[in-house]
Every structure is written in structure tokens, then in C-alpha cells.
Amino acid sequence: MLTRKQLELLDFIRTRVEAEGVPPSFDEMKDALDLKSKSGIHRLITALEERGFIRRLAHRARALEIVKFPETTERSGFKPRVVEGSRVDPAPRPSTALPVEVESAANAMAIPLMGRIAAGVPIEAIAHVSDHITVPNAMVSGRGAHYALEVKGDSMIEAGINDGDVVVIREQVSAENGDIVVALVEDLEATLKRFRRRGNMIALEAANPAYETRVFPDHMVKVQGKLVGLIRTY
Structure with a gap:
């Protein structure tokens, strides 16, 4: 699962790579996500890498490779919903x-x-x-x-x-x-x-x-x- 900001960043990186062939810089990512500092981008990049969505390539500047993209296309952020169950799950975790x-x-x-x-x-x-x-x-x-x-x-x-x-x-x-x-x-x-x-x-x-x-x-x-x-x- 990804946060809204993580999804936004992953989508932005993918769009830039598809359009220009190279990932955006940290400054460009910061501006695109309207963050105040590059430290926030670093945390998002690290989280995406830890979850297996991107890979940082060693010894290459601005080298980010998208490994996968979430199956869900939801972009609405933190919007939980209530589902009224008609039965109790037979085998809860x-x-x-x-x-x-x-x-x-x-x-x-x-x-x-x-x-x-x-x-x-x-x-x-x-x-x-x-x-x-x-x-x-x-x-x-x-x-x-x-x-x-x-x-x-x-x-x-x-x-x-x-x-x-x-x-x-x-x-x-x-x-x-x-x-x-x-x-x-x-x-x-x-x-x-x-x-x-x-x-x-x-x-x-x-x-x-x-x-x-x-x-x-x-x-x-x-x-x-x-x-x-x-x-x-x-």
C-alpha cells in the first residue's frame, strides 16, 4: 500500500521517464509535489524503494528505475469507506x-x-x-x-x-x-x-x-x- 504522496511521486516519475527518457531531479519532484524541502522527497523515494516500486541505480546521477506500479488506480488519498457486512468472516486473520x-x-x-x-x-x-x-x-x-x-x-x-x-x-x-x-x-x-x-x-x-x-x-x-x-x- 502507498500513501497519496508516494503515489503522486511514483506517477510523476513514470510520466517524466516516459516523456523524456530520464527521471526528474529532486528539485523538480519537490516542486511537483508542492513540498517545502528535498528531505521530504528523500523520505518518499526511500519508502518507494523499500516497498519495491522503484530501484536506485548505483553510480548514475538521477538514476531511478520504476520496477512496478500499484494495481489500484485510486488517487483520492485517505478516504476510508464503511462496508456493511452481511455475515461474519468464517476465517478471520x-x-x-x-x-x-x-x-x-x-x-x-x-x-x-x-x-x-x-x-x-x-x-x-x-x-x-x-x-x-x-x-x-x-x-x-x-x-x-x-x-x-x-x-x-x-x-x-x-x-x-x-x-x-x-x-x-x-x-x-x-x-x-x-x-x-x-x-x-x-x-x-x-x-x-x-x-x-x-x-x-x-x-x-x-x-x-x-x-x-x-x-x-x-x-x-x-x-x-x-x-x-x-x-x-x-
Whole structure:
């Protein structure tokens, strides 16, 4: 799965290679994606390379080779949707097993599993559905779409969120102080943290003293959703 920015960059590189026979420079990629620094491009390139979509050729300037392109053509970004399930999956994956018994299909709903979210140092924002899981209707009550993310890291352990847990998120773009949210930082990275507004600054607080609170100007942080449920496998 790729983020919206990763997809944009991969598509831009492919278009330039097809049109001119050579990849764009880092400056051209930065301008095309409207980023403020080339460090953001470096992180995107590294992520694409790690996922096997591109290859950097040694000892050649501006040498990027596209290895593959995602099968999906979705470009809409972080737009999870709710799918109402008519039955409970007969063989759920171990990592998404429910700690409660769903008595009937009428009491359950399938929601998209969007991949992993960092409870630690932010990782790339999630943009595409990787699977679906079935959860009790009570967990997704209320207005708005819901989606699930697998937690990576231990920065929220004192809030009862462990590495490997699956969190259920209600999609929304605002938050109250103290809410645990999915926060998108600089349109590049996503993390699960407690939200605090301090004037025109946003603090993303960990629930583990080993991690420092990270503070950003409010225009650099976008709330993607609020934590409303937790699924744990024992």
C-alpha cells in the first residue's frame, strides 16, 4: 500500500521517464509535489524503494528505475469507506481476531483495515485498504465512516494501546484536547497520539515517558480520525 504522496511521486516519475527518457531531479519532484524541502522527497523515494516500486541505480546521477506500479488506480488519498457486512468472516486473520463473540451477522459490520499506524516515531500515512475486519456494531456506533489500523510501536502503552493491537478509528477532521487521534503530519507521515491544541500550535503527546511530545504549527497537522475502539489478540 502507498500513501497519496508516494503515489503522486511514483506517477510523476513514470510520466517524466516516459516523456523524456530520464527521471526528474529532486528539485523538480519537490516542486511537483508542492513540498517545502528535498528531505521530504528523500523520505518518499526511500519508502518507494523499500516497498519495491522503484530501484536506485548505483553510480548514475538521477538514476531511478520504476520496477512496478500499484494495481489500484485510486488517487483520492485517505478516504476510508464503511462496508456493511452481511455475515461474519468464517476465517478471520489471527492479527484481527475479535476479543468478543459476535452472535449474529446483524450485530456486526465489516470495516476496512488500512494498514499500520505508528505509536512511536511517525511512519508513512496510510492510503489504501489492505483487508477488512468484522467488528461489533456497538464499536462503530455514531455518525461518520470508520476504519481500522494495526498499531506499530509502544508510545501509547500507558493509554492501554500495545504494539500489535488494532485500533478502530472514526473518520473526522477535528478533535478535542485529550482525544487520541490519527494525525497526519506535513501530508507525509501519520501517527497515533493524544491531541492537544496550544494556541496556534498542536502538540502530539505520547503515553509513554520514553517518548517526547512533538509540537507543530497547526497548519502542519491534520486530524484524520479519532480512536473509538480497540481490538486485541491474545
